[in-house]
Structures are given as C-alpha cells and as structure tokens.
Amino acid sequence: MISNLDQTFSALADPTRRAMIARLSRGEADVSDIARPFLRSMSLPAVTKHLKVLERAGLITKTRVAQRRPCKLNAAPLKEVEDWTQQYRAFWEESFDRLEVFLKTVTTNTTKKGKKNVRNK
Amino acid sequence: MISNLDQTFSALADPTRRAMIARLSRGEADVSDIARPFLRSMSLPAVTKHLKVLERAGLITKTRVAQRRPCKLNAAPLKEVEDWTQQYRAFWEESFDRLEVFLKTVTTNTTKKGKKNVRNK
DNA sequence: TTAGTATTTAACCATTAAGTTAATTAACCG
DNA sequence: CGGTTAATTAACTTAATGGTTAAATACTAA
Numbered sequence: 001m002i003s004n005l006d007q008t009f010s011a012l013a014d015p016t017r018r019a020m021i022a023r024l025s026r027g028e029a030d031v032s033d034i035a036r037p038f039l040r041s042m043s044l045p046a047v048t049k050h051l052k053v054l055e056r057a058g059l060i061t062k063t064r065v066a067q068r069r070p071c072k073l074n075a076a077p078l079k080e081v082e083d084w085t086q087q088y089r090a091f092w093e094e095s096f097d098r099l100e101v102f103l104k105t106v107t108t109n110t111t112k113k114g115k116k117n118v119r120n121k
Numbered sequence: 122m123i124s125n126l127d128q129t130f131s132a133l134a135d136p137t138r139r140a141m142i143a144r145l146s147r148g149e150a151d152v153s154d155i156a157r158p159f160l161r162s163m164s165l166p167a168v169t170k171h172l173k174v175l176e177r178a179g180l181i182t183k184t185r186v187a188q189r190r191p192c193k194l195n196a197a198p199l200k201e202v203e204d205w206t207q208q209y210r211a212f213w214e215e216s217f218d219r220l221e222v223f224l225k226t227v228t229t230n231t232t233k234k235g236k237k238n239v240r241n242k
Numbered sequence: 243t244t245a246g247t248a249t250t251t252a253a254c255c256a257t258t259a260a261g262t263t264a265a266t267t268a269a270c271c272g
Numbered sequence: 273c274g275g276t277t278a279a280t281t282a283a284c285t286t287a288a289t290g291g292t293t294a295a296a297t298a299c300t301a302a
Contacts, residue, residue, distance in 0.1 A: 014289095014290085016290095042290090042291070042292090043291075043292065043293080045291085045292080045293085046290070046291055046292080049289090049290070049291085050290085053289090064298095064299095066298095066299060066300070067298065067299045067300070068299095
C-alpha cells in the first residue's frame, strides 16, 4: 500500500514478472499455478523471488490457505503507473499530431506535386 | 524506436531519470541544462550515464549542435507504457468499484443500523 | 508419527547498475 | 595556436539482481 513508483517500475521491468501479472489479472492463483509455465526455464526458488519483488512493490498480496499461498493482484500500483503516464498524455498526443501533419505533407508532395518519392528508388 | 518494455520500465524505475523526463516534457534542453538540478547530489558523468539509459530505452534522442547536446523526449515508449497499463484498466476499475461498495456497506452499518463504529473507539 | 506436498530460506555465483575521480575528446573563441 | 566550455570515456568500487542447488519450514493425511 505504501507503494512507490521506483519499486513498481522496477518490478515491471522483468518480462517474467509482467507475465505473472497477466496471469493474476485473470484471477487468483497460488504459487505453483503461477510457477508452472516458467518451470522449464527457471527453478521454483527463482519464481519465489520474482513473487517477492512483486509483493514488495505492492503489486500482489500473498495469503495462506493450508500449504498453499494464493496470490492476488492489487490495483493501486497499476493505477499509480497509469497516473504517472497520463501526465505525459498531452506531450505524446502533440507528438503524434505533428507526425500526422508531417506524413500528410509527404503524401501531398509525392502525389500532388510529383516530387521525388523515396519509396520508388 | 525498437524500444522494448523491459528497458523502458527499467529506465523509469529511477527518480532521477523520471525527473529528467519531466524536464524534457517541457521542452528540449542540453546536457548541462538537464544536469544542473542534480549537480549537488551527483557528478556530471553520473548524469551522462542516466541520459544514456534513457537513450537506450528510446525515451530520449540526443543531437549535436556545436559542443552542446540538445536532448528531446520521445513519445513512443511512453505510449507503449500507457498501452501496457491500459490492458489492466478493467481490472483496477473493478477493484475500485468493489472497494466503493464495501465502504458504502460500512457507512450504512454504522449510521443506519447503529452497529459498532470503529472510528469512535 | 511418518511421509508427502507446497513453498521458502540459505549460501553462493555471475552480471549489471549506479556512483566516483581522472583523463580525453570535440568544438569554439580570441 | 592555446585556452575554455561541453560532454564523454576509462577504470574502479560497491551494491543489487537474477539465477542456481541444497536444506529447512509448515502444513496435510495416512
């Protein structure tokens, strides 16, 4: 809950951990469920470590049922990433608008004014 | 341009680098402009390294004007982060809805039915 | 109590990351 | 040319990551 962006982003920087998040977004699962798809490429303790990183970042919560450890995904840190990113929405929309205008200029030049068309050698 | 999420997220995991992005979102700046606010807490080579991380992640582009190196922010990787995050929008909205319903239940219990109100001891 | 299942911890190793200081490159200015 | 400014590279230290295997914990079930 005292999640900070440093830990969140750094947890998200690993593809294994992003895959685990994808899995958990479709519902709770315990460690062995989560581990299964990865056991060809890494050991169970490696999985435990990845889950610990996600847990420290507040991205998942582990509970206890008998020997099992059901994990669930937490929304808050994902929302924080979203909020951080939205800060720059204006910036990238403007960027893409400029690109669009540029592309329009290019096609106008090639089709209407018959200037050199780089795509045809 | 061949930016991947691993490098992007890992670049964003550092507060210095996020501050650099914030600066660049308000306009181009060269290395010494970007460095200035950080030179009390780190050396110039450290700044160079942070900028290199951002560059490898495709988040910024460095050009050359005389001895200066103007840097500009690139929209694409930020958009990719946004897209990745949006995948989970449904998930967190649902989470927050459940929380809202829960909170509503609590206040209903305390105010209408006169059950124990934890906030008043 | 003993065996089995689920998961974590310990100890270790190799690689990468973040910082340092000192030296180097590159371009400009007089 | 020689000095100054802007930035990078080199070489090094320290700490963090991501993986390993082997041992330990914690619970269930017979």
